[in-house]
Amino acid sequence: MAKSVSLTVGDNSYDFPVLGGSTGPDVVDIRKFYAETGMFTYDPGFTSTGSCESAITYIDGDKGMLLHRGYPIDDLAKNCNFEEVAYLLLNGELPNKEDKETFEHDITYHTMLHEQIHNFYSGFRRDAHPMAIMCGVVGAFSAFYHDSLDITNPDHRRISSYRLIAKMPTIAAWAYKYSLGQPFIYPRNDLGYAENFLYMMYATPCEDYEVNPTLARAMDRILILHADHEQNASTSTVRLAGSSGANPFACIAAGIASLWGPAHGGANEAVLNMLKEIGDVSRIDEYVKKAKDKNDPFRLMGFGHRVYKNYDPRATILSETCKEVLDELGVKDNPLLDIAVALEKLALEDEYFIEKKLYPNVDFYSGIIFQAMGIPVTMFTALFALARTTGWIAQWNEMIEDPQQKIGRPRQLFTGQTERPYLPLGKR
Numbered sequence: 001m002a003k004s005v006s007l008t009v010g011d012n013s014y015d016f017p018v019l020g021g022s023t024g025p026d027v028v029d030i031r032k033f034y035a036e037t038g039m040f041t042y043d044p045g046f047t048s049t050g051s052c053e054s055a056i057t058y059i060d061g062d063k064g065m066l067l068h069r070g071y072p073i074d075d076l077a078k079n080c081n082f083e084e085v086a087y088l089l090l091n092g093e094l095p096n097k098e099d100k101e102t103f104e105h106d107i108t109y110h111t112m113l114h115e116q117i118h119n120f121y122s123g124f125r126r127d128a129h130p131m132a133i134m135c136g137v138v139g140a141f142s143a144f145y146h147d148s149l150d151i152t153n154p155d156h157r158r159i160s161s162y163r164l165i166a167k168m169p170t171i172a173a174w175a176y177k178y179s180l181g182q183p184f185i186y187p188r189n190d191l192g193y194a195e196n197f198l199y200m201m202y203a204t205p206c207e208d209y210e211v212n213p214t215l216a217r218a219m220d221r222i223l224i225l226h227a228d229h230e231q232n233a234s235t236s237t238v239r240l241a242g243s244s245g246a247n248p249f250a251c252i253a254a255g256i257a258s259l260w261g262p263a264h265g266g267a268n269e270a271v272l273n274m275l276k277e278i279g280d281v282s283r284i285d286e287y288v289k290k291a292k293d294k295n296d297p298f299r300l301m302g303f304g305h306r307v308y309k310n311y312d313p314r315a316t317i318l319s320e321t322c323k324e325v326l327d328e329l330g331v332k333d334n335p336l337l338d339i340a341v342a343l344e345k346l347a348l349e350d351e352y353f354i355e356k357k358l359y360p361n362v363d364f365y366s367g368i369i370f371q372a373m374g375i376p377v378t379m380f381t382a383l384f385a386l387a388r389t390t391g392w393i394a395q396w397n398e399m400i401e402d403p404q405q406k407i408g409r410p411r412q413l414f415t416g417q418t419e420r421p422y423l424p425l426g427k428r
């Protein structure tokens with residue numbers, strides 16, 4: 001028998017169907033709520049709202065579980081490369097050997113940027129934030145690819161998806177090179193996705209450059225951990241922008257803008273800045289006290305999560321990767337890591353964090369790894385955007401192909417002035 005919930009308002013009673021998925025919480029279908037009750041539901045921040053049906057990523061915040069198309073993130077991070085996970089997110093299954101080789105070839109052969117794009121970089125100041133450059137360059141793509149903007153055409157959706165996934169590492173690496181005043185390094189077709197990115201970041205035309213395989217593997221794993229994460233703020237931004245029929249390049253540019261915020265993807269940069277501000281293990285108590293003070297806007301960056309009320313599984317893998325990278329680089333003592341480890345220990349024993357279920361999230365350790373790899377702090381969120389582009393475009397494709405999808409158009413609780421007569425200038 002179909003499940004439903006009843007709502008009684010005064011003398012009226014309304015029934016709304018309850019829908020169940022393959023796992024996770026059921027949902028109350030309130031699509032007819034306004035038509036039947038004359039009222040809106042109210043959920044700023046969408047703390048209790050399911051915005052769509054999706055089969056891509058499942059998170060159990062209480063268990064600290066993250067599945068991509070049913071596969072645990074730990075298994076994917078340990079056994080796959082980023083291209084395999086990108087294929088999985090886009091197509092729903094892990095690729096066989098032939099499909100993997102074809103997909104890797106197709107992505108590789110779209111990593112170059114149109115030569116005109118060089119001019120976009122020269123329009124920015126050398127100290128422009130890489131996220132500003134990525135917003136601008138990705139948004140401009142729709143001016144270059146008129147051959148693939150028909151979102152109702154599956155072939156156009158696929159080529160646009162491949163172009164976005166393939167070109168993000170080039171765009172990000174060139175933003176770094178531009179900040180240094182160094183020449184852009186073109187991608188190489190004999191390198192894998194993560195290796196090619198590090199090559200474009202650190203090679204110069206003056207000598208051969210070989211990417212450290214341990215660092216390439218670490219970067220590959222970091223990209224996997226950042227690839228997709230259900231209906232987070234930036235993914236929801238991409239979906240909402242796409243719901244109007246906007247082209248995929250404009251939608252991904254909107255996602256980049258949303259990710260930039262310090263409460264979201266910008267947190268990895270904010271964590272490093274916070275650790276530098278704390279400066280010494282002896283000052284941790286002072287900052288934990290600030291984080292607990294309701295009157296102090298300071299929050300422990302890299303801590304807390306809307307969904308995870310347990311350890312973010314990505315943070316666990318990243319803390320292991322952090323130690324691997326520091327060992328590989330022969331970094332014996334890293335003061336920022338010492339502060340992070342001590343901060344994590346203290347917070348996890350503190351009643352405030354225990355009661356509010358605040359644990360380290362994906363952004364807590366990633367910045368320390370990036371810094372150890374020589375990546376500047378301003379590039380941290382650009383790397384997050386590079387990886388999340390695959391998740392965004394997989395979710396965008398799913399939305400376009402969803403027969404239930406409509407243009408997103410929320411309503412409001414209006415608390416402003418009700419109708420009043422016009423006030424002439426002389427009477428104001």
Ligand code: SDX
Nearest residue numbers: 229232263264265267291299300301302303304305306356
């Ligand atoms: C990402 O959504 C995703 O999936 C995002 C992401 C992804 O992969 O896409 O996982 C990536 O964005 C990770 C989160 C990165 N952000 C940060 O690390 C910034 C610091 N964290 C907080 O700003 C906060 O925890 C959020 C934004 C992450 C979550 O905020 P919520 O869900 O809106 O929770 P909240 O702000 O209502 O906090 C609940 C309580 C509050 O106290 P009370 O008002 O109940 O008394 O916990 C407190 C908050 O003050 N709190 C913190 C805290 N985070 C929450 N207190 C101190 N330090 C913190 N970090």
